[in-house]
Amino acid sequence: MISSPPSNTIKDDGKGNQVQTATLMVEGMTCDGCVKAITRALEAIPGVHAVRVSLEKGSVAIDYDPKETGPSNFAPSIEAAGFTVIG
Numbered sequence: 815m816i817s818s819p820p821s822n823t824i825k826d827d828g829k830g831n832q833v834q835t836a837t838l839m840v841e842g843m844t845c846d847g848c849v850k851a852i853t854r855a856l857e858a859i860p861g862v863h864a865v866r867v868s869l870e871k872g873s874v875a876i877d878y879d880p881k882e883t884g885p886s887n888f889a890p891s892i893e894a895a896g897f898t899v900i901g
């Protein structure tokens with residue numbers, strides 16, 4: 815399996831707000847229930863705008879406002895939902 819480093823990109827939402835995207839590799843996601851659980855857990859964090867889960871890649875991409883939150887808040891929420899963050 816090829817492992818890639820977590821990516822971190824910044825873009826502008828067109829309204830002058832910064833939106834940053836963090837991509838985490840997560841182990842243990844197998845079905846739509848897992849996708850919903852992770853999405854719900856992350857969207858509950860203030861400053862998280864959008865969550866995109868790929869079961870195929872085992873990745874979770876999180877769009878967030880860097881003024882409000884950051885990747886250090888994401889892993890604990892994912893793990894609290896019962897999954898393991900591996901990268």
Ligand SMILES: [Cu+2]
Pocket residue numbers: 843844845846847848849
């Ligand atoms: Cu599941």
